[in-house]
Amino acid sequence: MLQGLLKSTPRLSEPGVQVEGQRCGLVAIVGKPNVGKSTLLNALVGQKISITSRKAQTTRHRITGMHTQGATQFVFVDTPGFQTLHGNALNKSLNKAVQGAVSDVDLILLVVEAGSFTPADARVLALLGKDIPTILVANKLDNIHRRGDIAPWLQEMQQKHAFAEFVPMSAKNPKDVERLLAVCEGFLPEQAWWYGEDELTDRSEKFLASELVREKLFRLTGDELPYTSTVVIDKFEEEPPQRKGQKRLLRIAATIVVERDGHKAMVIGDKGERIKRIGMETRVELEKLADAKVFLELWVKVRSGWADDAARVRSFGYE
Numbered sequence: 617m618l619q620g621l622l623k624s625t626p627r628l629s630e631p632g633v634q635v636e637g638q639r640c641g642l643v644a645i646v647g648k649p650n651v652g653k654s655t656l657l658n659a660l661v662g663q664k665i666s667i668t669s670r671k672a673q674t675t676r677h678r679i680t681g682m683h684t685q686g687a688t689q690f691v692f693v694d695t696p697g698f699q700t701l702h703g704n705a706l707n708k709s710l711n712k713a714v715q716g717a718v719s720d721v722d723l724i725l726l727v728v729e730a731g732s733f734t735p736a737d738a739r740v741l742a743l744l745g746k747d748i749p750t751i752l753v754a755n756k757l758d759n760i761h762r763r764g765d766i767a768p769w770l771q772e773m774q775q776k777h778a779f780a781e782f783v784p785m786s787a788k789n790p791k792d793v794e795r796l797l798a799v800c801e802g803f804l805p806e807q808a809w810w811y812g813e814d815e816l817t818d819r820s821e822k823f824l825a826s827e828l829v830r831e832k833l834f835r836l837t838g839d840e841l842p843y844t845s846t847v848v849i850d851k852f853e854e855e856p857p858q859r860k861g862q863k864r865l866l867r868i869a870a871t872i873v874v875e876r877d878g879h880k881a882m883v884i885g886d887k888g889e890r891i892k893r894i895g896m897e898t899r900v901e902l903e904k905l906a907d908a909k910v911f912l913e914l915w916v917k918v919r920s921g922w923a924d925d926a927a928r929v930r931s932f933g934y935e
């Protein structure tokens with residue numbers, strides 16, 4: 617499991633020597649779909665490493681992002697939205713990933729929307745043990761117009777769980793994000809850092825490529841496309857720069873897998889306009905993130921019912 621790996625294999629490129637006062641620890645970010653977990657992770661890390669979209673359930677993998685500030689290194693774990701509506705194989709795999717993510721961390725951030733606590737939030741809370749300190753992050757505070765309304769709600773929240781702290785905030789407000797980091801710091805154990813100071817994620821460029829295609833796919837198809845559509849990377853090859861001063865080249869081929877012919881037409885768009893745009897926007901962003909030249913080929917395939925088929929879910933990379 618990734619967390620186990622992180623704990624047992626500190627990077628040797630780091631001095632690895634305990635500098636006095638150095639802190640380092642794992643922080644899990646949990647919450648039902650669409651509460652802003654990915655937005656928060658990106659803000660905490662300071663760069664985009666997890667995709668965000670208005671469509672619920674866009675985060676399917678655990679993503680770690682690191683942030684090193686002062687003497688402290690935060691290692692964040694993003695989790696899939698806790699999906700409670702369907703019991704298909706994809707969702708079972710998602711729920712297992714959430715439980716795995718919270719079992720072995722130093723701190724949990726339970727993200728909810730400020731002023732709201734639905735049965736879906738309660739189901740996520742029920743997954744959290746009592747032993748790991750948990751901060752209630754009341755996100756999207758900017759949507760609450762009368763701040764006075766939040767005090768009685770916070771009091772209600774105190775009855776739900778022995779939260780270590782309450783942080784009403786907006787993931788889109790950098791000052792709030794700084795405040796949250798300061799609150800988290802005190803919960804991390806004193807130990808040597810696991811990563812270099814500048815490292816942001818341990819996810820591969822191949823993974824980031826598939827995440828970017830998925831993000832553009834959902835952004836550009838709006839609410840029409842079901843979340844069961846996914847992206848598989850068929851080819852990922854790297855060529856060194858041809859001449860000095862040139863960038864290396866990434867040759868990528870990816871397939872967007874959808875459930876119906878109608879969805880395929882939707883992804884391709886009128887005269888191929890939409891898929892062209894998905895490809896173009898992915899390429900531009902990946903070139904920036906990877907600091908490389910990117911050739912990207914995109915395909916669309918129909919595989920009906922894949923989200924109900926456990927073997928296929930595994931073959932697409934969801935444990």
Ligand SMILES: Nc1nc2c(ncn2[C@@H]2O[C@H](COP(=O)(O)OP(=O)(O)OP(=O)(O)O)[C@@H](O)[C@H]2O)c(=O)[nH]1
Pocket residue numbers: 647648649650651652653654655656667668669670671672673674675676695696697698755756757758759785786787788789
């Ligand atoms: N107004 C407001 N919107 C926010 C805030 N944080 C996130 N959002 C929006 O909420 C939506 C969902 O955000 P995500 O970060 O994708 O949510 P998530 O919890 O990771 O979602 P899943 O991947 O479905 O689990 C996006 O449209 C964000 O722009 C906030 O502080 N204020």
